[in-house]
Amino acid sequence: MSTMRDVAAYAGVSQKTVSRVFNQDRHVLPETRERVLAALHDLRYTPNILATGFRAGRLPVIAIAIPDILDPYFAAIARAADEIALQHGLSTIVTSLGDDPAHEQSIVESLLKLSPAGLILAPGSGDPEYLRMWADKVPIVFVDRAPSIAGFDSFTVDDVQGGVLATEHLLSHGHRTIAFVGNRTSLQTGAGRLRGYRTAHERAGVPVREDLIITDVLDDTRAQAAVRTLFAGDKSPTAVFSANAWSTMFLYPLIRRQDVSVISFGDFPMASVVDPALTVIDQDPVRIGSLAAERVVDRIERPARRFRRKTVLEVSLVERDSCRDVKSSIPAITSA
Amino acid sequence: MSTMRDVAAYAGVSQKTVSRVFNQDRHVLPETRERVLAALHDLRYTPNILATGFRAGRLPVIAIAIPDILDPYFAAIARAADEIALQHGLSTIVTSLGDDPAHEQSIVESLLKLSPAGLILAPGSGDPEYLRMWADKVPIVFVDRAPSIAGFDSFTVDDVQGGVLATEHLLSHGHRTIAFVGNRTSLQTGAGRLRGYRTAHERAGVPVREDLIITDVLDDTRAQAAVRTLFAGDKSPTAVFSANAWSTMFLYPLIRRQDVSVISFGDFPMASVVDPALTVIDQDPVRIGSLAAERVVDRIERPARRFRRKTVLEVSLVERDSCRDVKSSIPAITSA
DNA sequence: TTGTAAGCGTTATCAC
DNA sequence: GTGATAACGCTTACAA
Numbered sequence: 001m002s003t004m005r006d007v008a009a010y011a012g013v014s015q016k017t018v019s020r021v022f023n024q025d026r027h028v029l030p031e032t033r034e035r036v037l038a039a040l041h042d043l044r045y046t047p048n049i050l051a052t053g054f055r056a057g058r059l060p061v062i063a064i065a066i067p068d069i070l071d072p073y074f075a076a077i078a079r080a081a082d083e084i085a086l087q088h089g090l091s092t093i094v095t096s097l098g099d100d101p102a103h104e105q106s107i108v109e110s111l112l113k114l115s116p117a118g119l120i121l122a123p124g125s126g127d128p129e130y131l132r133m134w135a136d137k138v139p140i141v142f143v144d145r146a147p148s149i150a151g152f153d154s155f156t157v158d159d160v161q162g163g164v165l166a167t168e169h170l171l172s173h174g175h176r177t178i179a180f181v182g183n184r185t186s187l188q189t190g191a192g193r194l195r196g197y198r199t200a201h202e203r204a205g206v207p208v209r210e211d212l213i214i215t216d217v218l219d220d221t222r223a224q225a226a227v228r229t230l231f232a233g234d235k236s237p238t239a240v241f242s243a244n245a246w247s248t249m250f251l252y253p254l255i256r257r258q259d260v261s262v263i264s265f266g267d268f269p270m271a272s273v274v275d276p277a278l279t280v281i282d283q284d285p286v287r288i289g290s291l292a293a294e295r296v297v298d299r300i301e302r303p304a305r306r307f308r309r310k311t312v313l314e315v316s317l318v319e320r321d322s323c324r325d326v327k328s329s330i331p332a333i334t335s336a
Numbered sequence: 337m338s339t340m341r342d343v344a345a346y347a348g349v350s351q352k353t354v355s356r357v358f359n360q361d362r363h364v365l366p367e368t369r370e371r372v373l374a375a376l377h378d379l380r381y382t383p384n385i386l387a388t389g390f391r392a393g394r395l396p397v398i399a400i401a402i403p404d405i406l407d408p409y410f411a412a413i414a415r416a417a418d419e420i421a422l423q424h425g426l427s428t429i430v431t432s433l434g435d436d437p438a439h440e441q442s443i444v445e446s447l448l449k450l451s452p453a454g455l456i457l458a459p460g461s462g463d464p465e466y467l468r469m470w471a472d473k474v475p476i477v478f479v480d481r482a483p484s485i486a487g488f489d490s491f492t493v494d495d496v497q498g499g500v501l502a503t504e505h506l507l508s509h510g511h512r513t514i515a516f517v518g519n520r521t522s523l524q525t526g527a528g529r530l531r532g533y534r535t536a537h538e539r540a541g542v543p544v545r546e547d548l549i550i551t552d553v554l555d556d557t558r559a560q561a562a563v564r565t566l567f568a569g570d571k572s573p574t575a576v577f578s579a580n581a582w583s584t585m586f587l588y589p590l591i592r593r594q595d596v597s598v599i600s601f602g603d604f605p606m607a608s609v610v611d612p613a614l615t616v617i618d619q620d621p622v623r624i625g626s627l628a629a630e631r632v633v634d635r636i637e638r639p640a641r642r643f644r645r646k647t648v649l650e651v652s653l654v655e656r657d658s659c660r661d662v663k664s665s666i667p668a669i670t671s672a
Numbered sequence: 673t674t675g676t677a678a679g680c681g682t683t684a685t686c687a688c
Numbered sequence: 689g690t691g692a693t694a695a696c697g698c699t700t701a702c703a704a
Binding site: 046049050051053054057058059061068069070072075076078079082086089091092093094095096107110111113114115249252253256268269270271272273274275 | 382385386387389390393394395397404405406408411412414415418422425427428429430431432443446447449450451585588589592604605606607608609610611
């Protein structure tokens with residue numbers, strides 16, 4: 001790899017002149033420019049990104065930290081962000097944070113130490129306080145989950161609305177014992193969806209069965225435990241609201257054969273092909289990822305401009321076959 | 337962020353001494369070391385990775401370039417590699433290459449220009465010639481697809497064996513008109529699996545119906561076109577061998593209701609939950625990703641050592657419900 | 673318009 | 689054992 005120094009020697013100019021030509025500074029004689037351009041070309045000059053990055057104090061890279069890239073919802077966010085980043089000459093660093101909140105901070109900080117141009121983050125743990133230190137150095141954009149503290153951009157989904165929508169859908173099919181299954185309780189998303197679940201119950205005047213609320217379902221083992229708990233006795237629910245796609249992917253294989261209606265917050269690739277086809281609340285991860293990446297780019301390009309901090313996207317119900325009328329004496333009510 | 341210079345001033349030593357202490361050089365008096373250590377701690381020194389990276393000419397990062405992180409097979413590879421990388425203090429740069437082979441080289445090269453410590457690559461296009469230039473600067477490990485040129489590490493799967501296995505499974509169920517559906521023909525993997533398909537036919541003395549071989553199925557539109565072609569006339573196949581998980585995820589929703597047996601090369605999350613549950617050839621992407629990342633680390637740590645270049649992993653048949661005996665007068669044969 | 677010099681934070685060289 | 693000094697490749701003052 002030839003350096004600017006090489007090019008300068010080759011063209012018979014100073015290193016600075018090469019820099020000027022390469023960076024399209026106008027203060028160069030056309031004649032000189034030509035000569036340098038030719039040299040640049042002959043020597044196949046490519047800037048050393050590590051040098052420019054070092055000088056600038058930042059790398060042309062957007063860091064993306066998500067719970068798990070195997071989760072198709074987050075993969076879709078990352079993919080969409082990647083696409084936008086690429087259009088702006090930025091690469092993308094995707095890292096999975098994993099289940100352990102203890103590791104999360106250190107993973108994110110090691111990412112941050114690479115001095116990326118921006119960070120897109122879907123945090124698992126509760127306390128993003130440590131990010132305060134970094135906020136003035138690099139634009140940080142939250143996706144899926146809004147931070148508990150102010151001063152950060154976020155693109156999220158209306159969890160409460162979605163929770164209401166899902167629960168009302170089940171209620172409208174006549175269900176009165178509806179289980180709620182989710183992942184971490186500490187998560188904004190789970191809390192919001194649970195709130196929606198409660199709200200819908202209240203509005204319908206149906207009491208919530210607290211023993212049917214199960215959280216921390218984020219792998220196969222815990223999904224099995226959840227199923228045992230729910231369907232052990234004779235007080236089994238007639239419907240299940242699974243509060244996120246990841247939980248659903250573990251849970252659904254275990255309960256789809258039971259006579260129980262299921263709705264999932266979060267669509268995923270094969271949801272329409274599983275049996276029965278899953279009714280879901282769709283959240284458009286592609287849109288979230290694109291918006292987040294665009295925001296990062298905007299923040300970089302116009303540091304002074306003000307943007308709306310919190311963007312909350314609407315969700316929609318995608319009706320398929322997994323919710324049926326409850327078989328009981330209680331008549332179905334129409335959706336509120 | 338404090339620098340070594342700050343720490344040096346604080347401890348009353350030279351910058352180089354700080355460097356020595358930080359890098360655990362033995363040539364430092366215990367007394368000096370203590371003083372520096374205290375200073376390091378007081379000032380919360382963290383090395384500037386961009387500076388170290390610049391100096392070293394490489395970043396503590398493993399670049400991973402795969403066709404699409406939405407493809408669960410490749411996502412699993414990336415995830416597994418990520419895990420290993422993390423254990424070695426390396427971050428991971430994951431980028432999707434997309435469908436367009438024209439962009440691929442430029443994406444990979446922009447990744448390479450970041451001077452990662454290693455590259456894990458699942459290329460889509462045919463010609464990896466341009467990688468020759470980089471091979472002596474950074475360890476490059478191919479996954480899923482072996483390069484057409486020598487001199488690179490690769491971790492792949494026995495495509496031919498898998499193709500034979502899949503096809504023989506269908507043949508053993510009595511099928512005699514078996515379609516082959518895949519993605520790019522240019523891909524090693526597709527070619528190998530097709531070879532296996534042909535081999536199995538030959539061994540069984542069953543002629544291959546060339547019109548039932550369809551490639552380039554890598555999105556919904558093309559999957560629909562494939563289905564139209566296959567099931568248009570009265571010469572429809574009784575079975576389909578889908579040569580990779582990605583194609584299957586587009587194809588299967590369209591044909592699962594038809595009276596046709598299906599086997600997929602490549603398992604994916606919901607394959608056992610779709611209806612009918614898919615019989616697949618499993619390839620263990622987690623193993624591939626781990627091995628690849630470990631190889632990158634090994635190459636970095638022991639540049640002189642020799643390693644086996646090509647590692648080919650066995651595949652196995654996971655039998656579920658999507659392959660049934662053909663309804664015809666031809667009796668089923670037993671598996672060879 | 674062009675060039676010189678300095679510096680980003682780190683590590684390598686080579687004196688002392 | 690310790691510390692000047694230079695160097696990595698680039699850009700930003702500041703001169704000329």
